[in-house]
Amino acid sequence: MALIKWIVVLLNYQRRRRSEWVVTTAVLVSLYSLYRQWAERRELKDNCPIVPYHNPLTGSTLEYRQNPQAFVEKYSAAFGPVFRIHIFGRLHTVVSGNYVREVFFNKNFSFADGSNKRFDLRLLTGMPKNDIVVEDVRSVVVKFLTVQMKTFTPRAVHYLNVGLKEALGELTEPKELSNLFSTVQHMVAKASASIFVGLNLCENKQVIEAFKEITTDVGLAFRMDNIWLERFTMINRLRMWYVGKYSSRVRNRKMQLVEAMKPVIEQRLQGLTGKIPNWSKPDDILQEIIENYPPPPHCKADIYTYYTHWMIALIFASVHTTTEHATIVLYRLLEQPEIMAELIEEQKLVYGDNLYCNNDEVFTSDSIKQLVKLDSVCREALRAKNEFLSLPHTNSSNQNIILSNGVVIPPGHDVLVNFWMNHRDTDLQKDTIGNYNKFEPFRYVDMHRPATKIGDDFLVFGEGRHACP
């Protein structure tokens, strides 16, 4: 009996200690957050309006997440193109209208630093610091991908078709799908792999799995929508580092890619030294990287992992983004199926009988440019997509940046781009149709605004020095 009493006392004591810990931590966290807010607001001594909020710990985050469209419309109408909000645990400045270019074109604003606070690819996938820098990734895309569009376009079209057949089988009769994303994801992964790692590796199931899944794996291993945790940049960086180092989900996926690529990299390195008779240089991005970007002297990763990190950087830039945006376009077409007939008519005009003769070579970048109606559907679907406050940019310099209206952005402070309002701004949008809350498929026909033309009125690919190449 005495023993039971003693155990109960001990358990109660432990429970009390645990609650004391929880309460103490909560108090410290709250005090720290309040102090940070006070310090931030003291630093921001301009007259920029701040969206009112009642709870100093959560700010406007819940209101924004509940209905982002209503939120941005309400406060843009109330405060104009530049205002501040307390969101995601910190004060941010929101910019819209022509002010967005003051952010995109200023070299002291960094998209990489802004997005790394919430999603640092290097930490999350265990890539050593400085082995691969974003400027080099951009150069690779510009020098070896954009320039070679003529060669790569028919290949991409071919492998999109192969991917479609693999995902759905031979389509001899209509098939019902529960969603489009996974089919498009398979198609995009297949086409991207054919260009990034080449024609042999794109037949490897493990490689395609990794191309498809690695972004989701990282997203599942690291969730950044915890309203209490998101304010702590350092703790979140630690969490990201932990995922990159210890998450078995991420590590296994990475190893899957390394193991598949190892023999191919080995063979290519030997081929370059002339040890393989009749070896011909493969025509893909991996080959260009092997030849032009050898591991830097400080690189501690083995050569296979180093080149795999390159592919991971390219996958993160391209596979999920392309899948998501292509899916958005397809859903818009499903919403208004009557548009299809016009698009098929346009394709018949451009390609004639070639459309049905299974010859991917006819899909050149020049012929695709003639599909102006399809292009307009793509641009319009992306203009009208559900994106609100995004593309965070941090002032990465050690001095204040002053916007042309006098608003001061101190070092380390983040700016969010008001994507939603710019895409509906009647001063910026130049077409004659108007009605920007509606999807108008042929809004851009004859407007000389193809889906690739970026600007203040179309921010899907960013703008300025770091716009999507």
Ligand code: HEM
């Ligand atoms: C629909 C698909 C895509 C979308 C919506 C998209 C969107 C974006 C956005 C918003 C940025 C940041 C721009 C800025 O900071 O101003 C970006 C940067 C970038 N994108 Fe894309 N992207 C797409 C596809 C691709 C593809 C296929 C590649 C090729 C590998 C790619 C490579 C890059 C690179 C390398 C950067 C970094 C540029 C830099 O920092 O200088 N993207 N993209």
